[in-house]
Amino acid sequence: MKKASILMILGALLLMGLFQFPLWNIMLGAPQYPEPLGMNIYIDGIQGMNEFDIQNIDGLNHYIGMKTIPKAIDMWEFEVFPIVIASMSIIGVIIGLFGYFGKVSHHWFLGWLLVITILGVLGMYDFNAWMIDYGTNLDPNAIMKLQNPDGTAMSYKPPLLGHQKLLNFDAYSYPRLGGYLMGAGMFLTFIAYFLGKKSKTINT
Template sequence: MKKAGIIMVIGSLLLLGLFKFPLWNIMLGAPQYPDPLGMNIYIDGIQGVKEFDLQNIDGLNHYIGMKTIPKPEEMWEFSVFPKVILGMAVLGVLIGFLGFFEKLNYKFFLGWFLLMSVLGVAGMYDFNNWLTDYGGNLDPHAIIKVTMPDGSPMSYKPPLIGYKKLLNFDVDSWPHLGGYLLFVGMALTLVAFWIGRKATLKRVK
């Protein structure tokens, strides 16, 4: 269980990378913007990839009636997510230490992974809802109105993940370094569970 406990601690500590690196990145490219515009989404706010990217994106979105990119104080998620990540990192380290000293069962490693998975899915669901509102809840008095072939308003929702064509813009939405550290950290805690299980079964035999 010592090896499993160490891996559990390392995996949990990788979550702290989200306080330094972006969780997600969205890039917008078009013929008139050979140098794409982009925004990095952190757990406590949104920043432009370059200095004036957010200002330029808001300027473009104004013409089609989209809301401005929210500031940290305008979304409850940006105050709650850091607390959740810190709490899960501390809990994971505690479980790892107790596992190292064989004070608890290896199943706690799996329990942490499942809890983090549920929180991650809830976070992605919330993020997708924000994208839907951001790209679909348009100002009816916008300067430019583009409709679908059936006459319904066009949605400018960026993709949750992957590529999408929005008018003349190529939009890419992918995890950033913080997101990858999160995925690797969670994977390591699952590895810790399997190693802990194997060590416990071997000892029982």
């Protein structure tokens, strides 16, 4: 159980990487931009991959009526997410310590994993909902008003995951290092649960 508890602690601590590294990235590439424009999405805000990326993206979006990239103070998520991540990391470490000293069973590891998984799914749902609003709730007085072949207004929503063509831009959306660290932490927690379960079976 001690090995399992150490993995539980390590898995929980990996969440803290989200305070240093971006969770997600959206990149826009087009022939007129030798270097693609990109946004790194952190749990406490959005930053451009290069110095003027956010400014350039906002300038492009202005023509088609899209909103400007929100600042940290504009979205409640950027205030809540750091609190949630820090809390879950601390709780995970405490559970791991209790497991190390035999105060809790491996079932607590699974419980923590289920909670962080649910929170992750809710976070992705919220992120996708924001992108839908960002890409479809356009200014009716925009300079450019483009339509689909069926006459409906064109959506500029970036993909949640993967690649999508937006006019002459190629939009890519993938996890970044913070997201991979979070995934690794969840995987270590699953291994911790499995080892804890196996240890209990051997001892009985």
